[in-house]
Amino acid sequence: MLDRFDPRLDPLPPAPDRGKLIRRLSRVLPRKALIVKAEGMRVFETDGLAAYRGMPAVVTLPGDTEEVRAVLEVCRDLGAAVVARGAGTGLSGGALPVPGCVLLGLSRMSRILDIDPVACLARVQPGVRNLAVSEAARPFGLFYAPDPSSQLACSLGGNVAENAGGVHCLKYGLTVNNVQGLEVVTMDGEILRLGGETLDAPGFDLLALLTGSEGLLGIVTEITVRLTPLPEATQVLLAAFPETRQAGQAVADIIGAGIIPAGLEMMDKLALTAAEAHTRAGYPLDAAAILLCELDGAPADIACDLERVRGICESAGASLARIARDESERQLFWAGRKGAFPAMGRIAPDYYCIDGVIPRRALPEVLDAIERLSREFGLAVANVFHAGDGNLHPLILYDAQAPGELERAEALGGAILELCVAKGGSITGEHGVGREKINQMCAQFAPAELETFAALKRAFDPQGLLNPGKAIPTLQRCVDHGAMHVHAATPSFAHLDRF
Amino acid sequence: MLDRFDPRLDPLPPAPDRGKLIRRLSRVLPRKALIVKAEGMRVFETDGLAAYRGMPAVVTLPGDTEEVRAVLEVCRDLGAAVVARGAGTGLSGGALPVPGCVLLGLSRMSRILDIDPVACLARVQPGVRNLAVSEAARPFGLFYAPDPSSQLACSLGGNVAENAGGVHCLKYGLTVNNVQGLEVVTMDGEILRLGGETLDAPGFDLLALLTGSEGLLGIVTEITVRLTPLPEATQVLLAAFPETRQAGQAVADIIGAGIIPAGLEMMDKLALTAAEAHTRAGYPLDAAAILLCELDGAPADIACDLERVRGICESAGASLARIARDESERQLFWAGRKGAFPAMGRIAPDYYCIDGVIPRRALPEVLDAIERLSREFGLAVANVFHAGDGNLHPLILYDAQAPGELERAEALGGAILELCVAKGGSITGEHGVGREKINQMCAQFAPAELETFAALKRAFDPQGLLNPGKAIPTLQRCVDHGAMHVHAATPSFAHLDRF
Numbered sequence: 001m002l003d004r005f006d007p008r009l010d011p012l013p014p015a016p017d018r019g020k021l022i023r024r025l026s027r028v029l030p031r032k033a034l035i036v037k038a039e040g041m042r043v044f045e046t047d048g049l050a051a052y053r054g055m056p057a058v059v060t061l062p063g064d065t066e067e068v069r070a071v072l073e074v075c076r077d078l079g080a081a082v083v084a085r086g087a088g089t090g091l092s093g094g095a096l097p098v099p100g101c102v103l104l105g106l107s108r109m110s111r112i113l114d115i116d117p118v119a120c121l122a123r124v125q126p127g128v129r130n131l132a133v134s135e136a137a138r139p140f141g142l143f144y145a146p147d148p149s150s151q152l153a154c155s156l157g158g159n160v161a162e163n164a165g166g167v168h169c170l171k172y173g174l175t176v177n178n179v180q181g182l183e184v185v186t187m188d189g190e191i192l193r194l195g196g197e198t199l200d201a202p203g204f205d206l207l208a209l210l211t212g213s214e215g216l217l218g219i220v221t222e223i224t225v226r227l228t229p230l231p232e233a234t235q236v237l238l239a240a241f242p243e244t245r246q247a248g249q250a251v252a253d254i255i256g257a258g259i260i261p262a263g264l265e266m267m268d269k270l271a272l273t274a275a276e277a278h279t280r281a282g283y284p285l286d287a288a289a290i291l292l293c294e295l296d297g298a299p300a301d302i303a304c305d306l307e308r309v310r311g312i313c314e315s316a317g318a319s320l321a322r323i324a325r326d327e328s329e330r331q332l333f334w335a336g337r338k339g340a341f342p343a344m345g346r347i348a349p350d351y352y353c354i355d356g357v358i359p360r361r362a363l364p365e366v367l368d369a370i371e372r373l374s375r376e377f378g379l380a381v382a383n384v385f386h387a388g389d390g391n392l393h394p395l396i397l398y399d400a401q402a403p404g405e406l407e408r409a410e411a412l413g414g415a416i417l418e419l420c421v422a423k424g425g426s427i428t429g430e431h432g433v434g435r436e437k438i439n440q441m442c443a444q445f446a447p448a449e450l451e452t453f454a455a456l457k458r459a460f461d462p463q464g465l466l467n468p469g470k471a472i473p474t475l476q477r478c479v480d481h482g483a484m485h486v487h488a489a490t491p492s493f494a495h496l497d498r499f
Numbered sequence: 500m501l502d503r504f505d506p507r508l509d510p511l512p513p514a515p516d517r518g519k520l521i522r523r524l525s526r527v528l529p530r531k532a533l534i535v536k537a538e539g540m541r542v543f544e545t546d547g548l549a550a551y552r553g554m555p556a557v558v559t560l561p562g563d564t565e566e567v568r569a570v571l572e573v574c575r576d577l578g579a580a581v582v583a584r585g586a587g588t589g590l591s592g593g594a595l596p597v598p599g600c601v602l603l604g605l606s607r608m609s610r611i612l613d614i615d616p617v618a619c620l621a622r623v624q625p626g627v628r629n630l631a632v633s634e635a636a637r638p639f640g641l642f643y644a645p646d647p648s649s650q651l652a653c654s655l656g657g658n659v660a661e662n663a664g665g666v667h668c669l670k671y672g673l674t675v676n677n678v679q680g681l682e683v684v685t686m687d688g689e690i691l692r693l694g695g696e697t698l699d700a701p702g703f704d705l706l707a708l709l710t711g712s713e714g715l716l717g718i719v720t721e722i723t724v725r726l727t728p729l730p731e732a733t734q735v736l737l738a739a740f741p742e743t744r745q746a747g748q749a750v751a752d753i754i755g756a757g758i759i760p761a762g763l764e765m766m767d768k769l770a771l772t773a774a775e776a777h778t779r780a781g782y783p784l785d786a787a788a789i790l791l792c793e794l795d796g797a798p799a800d801i802a803c804d805l806e807r808v809r810g811i812c813e814s815a816g817a818s819l820a821r822i823a824r825d826e827s828e829r830q831l832f833w834a835g836r837k838g839a840f841p842a843m844g845r846i847a848p849d850y851y852c853i854d855g856v857i858p859r860r861a862l863p864e865v866l867d868a869i870e871r872l873s874r875e876f877g878l879a880v881a882n883v884f885h886a887g888d889g890n891l892h893p894l895i896l897y898d899a900q901a902p903g904e905l906e907r908a909e910a911l912g913g914a915i916l917e918l919c920v921a922k923g924g925s926i927t928g929e930h931g932v933g934r935e936k937i938n939q940m941c942a943q944f945a946p947a948e949l950e951t952f953a954a955l956k957r958a959f960d961p962q963g964l965l966n967p968g969k970a971i972p973t974l975q976r977c978v979d980h981g982a983m984h985v986h987a988a989t990p991s992f993a994h995l996d997r998f
Contacts, residue, residue: 118755118860141757163704176704177676190947197858198889198924202932202943203952203971204716205662205675208707217703229757256617258640258728301800359696361617390697425697433701444701448689453702455958460951472702 005054005098009477010469015100016078018057024078025060025102028070033108035059044103047088047095048150049436051406054096056083056103063108065221068185072219075102076187081468084215086126086158089150091353092434094162094214098469104219106157112136113222119197120227121180126157126220130164133225142227145172148430149338156223163212165430167263170388171296172228174430176211181224184210186217187461196224209456214432215467217460231296234262236330237306239313240287240320244268247289248363250316251387254293255360257312259305263294264388268367270347271340271382271395278343281336282329284320291387292333340384341395348380348397352409355431356420360390369419370394377412379405391429392420418443433471441471442478450475504553504597508976509968514599515577517556523577524559524601527569532607534558543602546587546594547649548935550851550905553595555582555602562607564720567684571718574601575686580967583714585625585657588649590852591933593661593713597968603718605656611635612721618696619726620679625656625719629663632724641726644671647929648837655722662711664929666762666793669887671727673929675710680723683709685716686960695723708955713931714966716959730795733761735829736805738812739786739819743767746788747862749815750886753792754859756811758804762793763887767866769846770839770881770894777842780835781828783819790886791832839883840894847879847896851908854930855919859889868918869893876911878904890928891919917942932970940970941977949974 005012022036035041036058045053057080062068075082081101088095097103110127117140122133130151133144147166148154154164160182163175172178181195195207210217241247247266254264267275268289276283283290293309295302306323313321324330344351358366367383370392374381385393394416398409417427417440427433427440441450453472457464473481504511521535534540535557544552556579561567574581580600587594596602609626616639621632629650632643646665647653653663659681662674671677680694694706709716740746746765753763766774767788775782782789792808794801805822812820823829843850857865866882869891873880884892893915897908916926916939926932926939940949952971956963972980 118751119858120755176707186947186951190951192948192951193945194948196923196925198856201925202927202936202940203948204712204955205704205707205710206948206951206955208675208704211704213703252617256619298800298803300803301797304797304799357697359618424695426695426700428701437701441701446692448685449691449693449702449705452685452689452691452705452959456703456705456955459954459958 005469009474009480011464011474012098012468013079013081013463013465015057016080021074021078021080021102022058024074025058025071028074029060029062029067033061033063033067035061044085044088044097044105047085047093048091049093049096049434052093052096052435054098056097057100059103059105061105061108065183065185065191068104068219068221069189069191071102071104072185072187073189075465076189076463079463079465081465083467084161084219086155086161087129087153089154090158090162090432090434091355092428092432092436094432094434094467094470096435106155109221115140117142121197121224122227123222123224124156125222126155126160128156130154130156130159137227138230141230143230144178144225145228146175146178149341156225157220160211160220160223161213161215162430162432165386165391167265167386170264170386171260171262176208178226179207179211179223180226182207182210182220183222184218184220187463187466192218212432214434214471216457216471217466231262233299233302234294234296234330235302235306236292236294236324236333237309238320238322238324238333239291239293239318240284241289241316241318242287243317244289244367245364246317247291248367250291250313250318251363252360253312253316254309255388257308259308261293261388262296263292264386265292265337266290266383266385266387267337267340268383270380271384274343274347274382275336275340277346279336279339281332283336287319292337337384344382344395344397349399349401352396352398352413354392354394354396354413354416355428356392356417356425357429358390358392358420358423358425362423362425363387363390366392366419366423370416373412373415373419377408379409379412386429389429390425414440435470438470438473438477439481441473442481447475447478450478504968508973508979510963510973511597511967512578512580512962512964514556515579520573520577520579520601521557523573524557524570527573528559528561528566532560532562532566534560543584543587543596543604546584546592547590548592548595548933551592551595551934553597555596556599558602558604560604560607564682564684564690567603567718567720568688568690570601570603571684571686572688574964575688575962578962578964580964582966583660583718585654585660586628586652588653589657589661589931589933590854591927591931591935593931593933593966593969595934605654608720614639616641620696620723621726622721622723623655624721625654625659627655629653629655629658636726637729640729642729643677643724644727645674645677648840655724656719659710659719659722660712660714661929661931664885664890666764666885669763669885670759670761675707677725678706678710678722679725681706681709681719682721683717683719686962686965691717711931713933713970715956715970716965730761732798732801733793733795733829734801734805735791735793735823735832736808737819737821737823737832738790738792738817739783740788740815740817741786742816743788743866744863745816746790747866749790749812749817750862751859752811752815753808754887756807758807760792760887761795762791763885764791764836765789765882765884765886766836766839767882769879770883773842773846773881774835774839776845778835778838780831782835786818791836836883843881843894843896848898848900849896851895851897851912853891853893853895853912853915854927855891855916855924856928857889857891857919857922857924861922861924862886862889865891865918865922869915872911872914872918876907878908878911885928888928889924913939934969937969937972937976938980940972941980946974946977949977
């Protein structure tokens, strides 16, 4: 297990008197919006990073903005920590309860308030599921582009908090590029309305600042997202390569040619072998790596660009580069990719999904270095990732029942992230920092930058009640973690020398 | 003239002892980097909003990041206000000197540090001209997309400070969507490195926060921008309409059809008449409004989409919809548009350019309302604007020599901006708030939102030295201005009832 919350290293407020907390909350919330019994709270103990658990003091499920404001007021008065939670699918422990906190679940605020097909906008409550937006927009020929793997379950509020990504984000942008307005309740009880129907707004860009702020600055109670016209047609090309390095080269060449795929995904041998066993997608088992390159748009453009992609892949050394013959084969190619994570269950009892980003040009050498680290730590690593934007998802395979393996998996994960930083990259592409990567923030940022984050946090939340101990480490934590900051490509501390 | 700086309403620091300031600065700057004589400082008295003037205490022109830091250190020690300036082409008075300030000009930091054609990135100093980036990138088949009209002269540092736009931003995004990294010196002397070669970064989105922060949060000393592949081909269609309303409808229909033009510009009768007299672009003088719709990409796609655009324009009632017959006619069509502002000199001695944004669907009614306001204030208004993203540029025609006309022009400008807010829009699309629109911020934002801006400002600049009296009004100013906040589409104060 990674670090427990530590009052010396994490800025946790003292747990308030629980009885008083419950009495105050029950005055402002209907009965169904307040859960105080342990068995009812159990489901809120963890999020998608299931190795971590914690019990809140109480769970609240407000039904509207006014109830959110009322909960925050009680917490402010009593000095209680507040941890917001969407669908609980996050992978970095962002919704992990801190000791004595009020868990604030947004699941009851799940209405789609408006679809405006002329302005191409949808206005939704934070508990609305990601895929539900696209479903509601489909009759108008529109969809919501950012598509995390968990899109069936994850909520828009959580997407905003983590600035979620997905396969389509290479072409259509991350959550921050598709959110156009937010209603936010701040810790001092103010309701901010940021952005809206028009594209630009004066003043500081609070909309971008709140997006990806991981529940540290305010509670999002309404979201206006941009909808994108459904493409006329979609096609996918599968390319197989004898060497991983060649696949990396093809990625660089496709992007370098000015082609912007709707998705450009890579799987290495271990990942594609497991996926093929799981899904029978028709992946070539003799390949060292495969690419899936999806293009969407007008049929004539796609046909033209697919031929260019095929040529690029062949020049890079592909042994196979073929276009899905029909829609059902296209779906099958993607089913293999989407099933790659669960497919890991065939080759190991547990896996730990890492989320680093690197400059595309560093792809081949970072894949080599991950392989070296994998041998060094004695744990297999499968790679399935958004190659087009350099967003790696190494899956570390381990057995939680084997003594020490979880710890070794976490140490290997940390080493991979610090490798990404050393190569000019970043420790998270779409999963957020949360509790999981708080120590790696010390490698990503210099003290001056961390201090700026902290000053910003204080500006919004002077008591430090919103999701404390997450995302932004204290300088003391960094000192204890022993990490010094490295700036891109100039590693200056010893344990990175091996890269 | 709009309000003078007023120590009661604007948070200006007291002017420091000028002799001491000069002595301290001369110790940290080379002789050429320090201007203290009035005749040398005269050129820095004003920016593109030339109706406002002010003399700084001293002008500094640091040559590198270290000198910028040294200047800020002196200002911090002596409590001097700091006003940053790029090329001085800004239209909202962002670089207007405040009384007793140190003007910090970035013009000597004008080197292109690196062009990386593989990663499609350019790393530049803040004084580099916008167009120079595209010129340097052209040999690699790349360009820098955001293109303010002033792109020949304006600097990247200024573009970042104002989150500058331009004709191409409809398709390629504003500055904030094209900046990938910043080096920033903060008022407390820290050097922040934000973003970089990879697309996402953990922590709060300081990159977006700093972009468009109008010199209030820090001084940008290095910028990494994304470069875009030059399109294979470019074409433009000119459509003429008997009624302005029809042109507005065509804009909505083009966007609604999922076509994303590289530029979609509208000119009304007054503007196109003046432009035609100035440039002889071949605009039809019997039209009430014209649209220029530019498409770029692969030749086959453009041909297909241009026919769709032509059909849409004709359905909306266009009396003419024709594609430029060759590249020289295309250039001529644009020359008319680009010359539209100077062409105003033919019909009035002076003009005042407004920069409001509205939801596209409100275009026809807002144009009607502007016409009513124009009659009410007795000043002609020509409209030339980025129709595709709802970014209006009403040009108010007046004569500065005629007593009271400048004041009337400013009052009309303010009324137009408040109209934009009342229709769910915003008071600036690309020019920034600066000094010009500080009172309209009171209409745009509620006190809670303004207080959040102020808290953020304090987090970066507790002494309030960076560009004081700009962009973010004090609550006292809003009380004095008599404006109350209206939220989109629900005007609640009397003087807006007429809309």
